[in-house]
Structures are given as C-alpha cells and as structure tokens.
C-alpha cells in the first residue's frame with residue numbers, strides 16, 4: 366500500500382507562503398528609498414576679522430560623483446580673528462570652544478570619529494606670520510590644542526596661500542551653481558575680506574606662460590579649466606582703510622579731514638595702532654603725536670582720489686595688468702562677488718544697478734548720526750565705514766580690475782548659493798577628493814535594479830524547492846510501488 370508522507374502538504378504550503386511574502390516584501394521595499402546615512406566634514410575659516418565654523422553634510426552611501434554636499438550648520442566665533450590674539454595666544458584657542466561644542470551637538474555622536482576637521486587661516490595670519498613668526502606659531506599651537514580636544518578626526522591647521530584662497534572660492538561658487546558637473550560656462554569669483562582680496566576667473570584667451578604664478582589648472586568631472594587667480598594682500602577692506610589713513614597722515618598731523626567719512630564723523634585714533642601692520646608700518650611718520658583726530662568731509666570724488674592713490678597703475682611688464690604690476694587678462698563672463706562685496710553693496714542697495722550717478726547719489730555722505738538712527742540694528746563701525754567701503758569697492762572693480770559698464774552688469778553680489786559663498790567648501794571638496802577628475806562611465810547599480818535581481822533569485826529558489834518536492838514525491842511513490 367502507498368504510504369502518505371505526513372510532512373509533504375504542510376511543507377509545500379509553508380514554502381509557498383514564505384515565497385509569496387518574500388516577493389511582496391521585496392516589491393514593497395522597491396518603492397521605499399534605502400536608508401541614507403550621512404557623512405560630515407567641518408572647516409574653520411580663520412579670517413582676519415573673525416573665525417567661522419562650517420559643517421558640511423553629504424549622503425554617505427552615494428557615490429562621490431553623485432552625492433551633493435550641503436551646508437548643515439555654521440557658527441560665528443565670538444570676538445575677533447585668531448591673529449588678533451598674538452599677545453595672548455591661548456585665548457585664540459579658547460575663542461573656538463563654543464562653536465566646537467556646537468559642532469559636537471550638530472554632528473551625530475557615532476559619526477564624530479570619522480568627521481574630518483580642518484582649520485584654514487587667511488590674510489590676518491599671513492600678515493602676522495610676516496611680522497612675527499614666533500607669535501604666529503604660538504597662535505597655531507593654541508588653536509591645535511583646542512581642536513584636538515574634540516572627538517573629530519583633526520586634519521591640521523594651516524595658512525592658505527592667496528592662490529589657494531582664490532581658487533577654492535572659485536570652486537565653491539561653481540560647485541554650488543552646479544556648473545562643474547554639467548560642464549557649463551564657469552562664473553568668476555570675487556572675494557573681499559578684511560585683509561586681502563581675491564579675483565579668480567577663466568579668461569577667454571589665456572597665455573599662462575606670461576605669469577605662471579597666477580595660473581591654476583583643474584581637471585574636474587572630465588573637464589579642463591585654466592583658471593587665472595590673484596590675491597592682493599593688504600587690499601581687504603580693513604587694511605585698505607589703514608592704507609588710506611596712512612596716505613593722509615604722512616606728515617603726522619593732529620587732525621585729518623577725510624573725504625571718505627561723513628561730515629559729522631569724529632574719532633580719536635592712535636598713531637601706533639594705525640601703523641601696527643606690515644601693510645603700512647614702513648610709512649609711519651618719524652615725528653607724530655600719540656593720537657590724531659579723524660574727522661569726515663563727505664566728498665565722493667575726493668574720496669575716490671584718495672583711494673586711487675593706493676593703487677599703482679604705472680608699472681606693468683606684461684601685456685595687461687590690473688594694478689601694482691600684477692598680470693591680469695581682461696575680465697570675462699559672469700562673476701559672483703561675496704564677503705564684504707556683498708555686505709557693503711547690499712547695505713547700499715547697489716547689488717542690482719550700477720551707474721556712477723547712482724553711486725554719487727547714494728554716497729552723498731549724510732550725517733552719520735542720521736544714519737545711526739535709521740539703522741540702529743547695525744554695528745556703528747560698519748555704518749561709519751560704508752561710504753569708504755562703497756567707494757573702495759567701486760574703485761577696485763572699475764579702476765583696479767578694469768570692469769566697465771557692460772562687464773560690471775554681470776557681477777552678482779551674493780551671500781550664498783544654497784551654502785555660504787567662500788573658500789571653505791572648495792577646500793573641503795579638494796581635501797576629501799570629493800570632485801573626481803573624470804566622470805564615471807557606468808553609474809552604480811540603482812536600488813530598483815538591486816531589488817529586481819534579488820527577486821529573480823528568490824523566485825528561482827522557490828521554483829527549485831517546488832521541483833524538489835515534486836521529485837521527492839515521485840521518488841516516494843516509486844519506492845513504495847508494487
């Protein structure tokens with residue numbers, strides 16, 4: 366008699382049910398995006414006037430080529446830039462603590478150890494390093510000590526060269542605009558800091574051999590870029606003001622009447638403090654009182670004359686120069702102008718239109734007291750200096766870099782393009798090799814493709830199980846046969 370296998374029916378049912386559940390589950394999962402865990406990077410921008418911390422975030426699973434980086438958080442360090450602590454270096458380190466603690470909270474704890482942390486210092490530390498190497502080293506020691514106390518992957522603190530600062534600012538602006546990956550025409554970058562200013566763009570025709578020190582070659586996403594970049598040390602907004610004041614105090618007067626300041630402006634300034642910078646120290650008057658009174662006059666054209674005297678337009682050994690004998694090809698294409706370019710032009714409402722008449726009207730140098738009442742929320746020092754800064758920016762752009770009415774209209778004054786404009790993002794992209802030189806030919810297997818392959822495998826296994834059951838049944842029938 367044929368013996369019935371008691372396990373046969375339930376087993377088939379169980380395998381069928383599991384198979385169906387597996388297929389349904391996999392098809393459902395295909396609709397839900399996979400869980401994406403994030404990766405983080407931290408960059409501290411130790412500028413001449415202040416330090417800022419930026420936290421960047423990008424999807425960890427995605428390929429470098431496709432993962433988009435966003436600015437997750439920024440923190441403005443209280444107080445001045447690290448170079449201002451030359452006499453008390455330990456305070457430079459301490460000043461960073463609060464923002465670093467904020468970073469600890471912002472980055473998930475389980476990601477701390479693999480989060481790279483960089484500090485880049487710019488023109489303030491460049492000047493301190495020139496003036497007093499020992500003091501500059503001590504500031505870095507103090508800063509390192511603080512940064513190493515935090516659980517991140519500390520990658521070092523260093524001074525960026527002017528060329529790096531300009532080039533990374535250009536990378537940031539073009540990365541944020543998505544111009545690099547798409548191989549679009551690039552945008553130039555104009556950065557006006559407190560102690561230096563940078564201009565970077567891809568010229569129409571560029572003979573690099575004319576001035577190799579101004580050339581930076583990039584290969585990004587399969588495209589070649591020959592970038593022109595230059596950083597003018599001492600031509601940031603604060604050092605330019607120092608130079609303008611030095612120009613007007615050569616004879617060591619007790620009072621100066623400054624055309625770049627409002628008619629009712631009056632501040633006592635100290636000669637030693639004014640000349641305490643390598644940008645002006647050589648010009649310190651031999652005989653001068655301790656202080657001088659800085660008063661205003663409010664005259665746009667005369668102010669422009671004072672500012673023009675800060676540039677040397679005479680000597681140029683190249684085919685074309687901007688100023689101070691520095692090679693510069695003609696400006697070309699659109700530009701993004703950020704940092705103080707934005708702060709000042711935004712305040713003066715000059716971000717959209719440009720005409721000499723307009724500038725003259727806006728910078729009619731009202732009484733500073735009236736302006737303070739109108740803008741009680743804005744730092745008084747900034748308010749008093751906007752007229753100087755506005756005139757300086759327009760002179761630098763038109764006389765210095767040779768922007769004309771047509772090319773000037775292609776300058777966009779920007780604070781941010783999804784993330785803040787500045788060199789920090791470009792710096793991190795470079796150090797983490799986030800922008801590949803080549804575009805990837807074959808994209809990674811998409812999630813849906815992965816699910817389909819697994820589904821096919823599960824189906825095959827299921828069919829195999831069924832076949833095996835049929836075979837077992839046949840075998841049993843045969844062995845129990847007559």
Ligand SMILES: O=P(O)(O)OP(=O)(O)OP(=O)(O)OC[C@H]1O[C@@H](n2cnc3c(O)ncnc32)[C@H](O)[C@@H]1O
Nearest residue numbers: 412413414415487488558559560561704705708747
């Ligand atoms: O690049 P370096 O030269 O090292 O300097 P920095 O990085 O410290 O310079 P910033 O771009 O932060 O600022 C540029 C200048 O703009 C000033 N500034 C900042 N906020 C401002 C505002 O709202 N209005 C006017 N000026 C401002 C600041 O004091 C500097 O003099």
Ligand SMILES: [Ca+2]
Nearest residue numbers: 412487558704
């Ligand atoms: Ca800066």
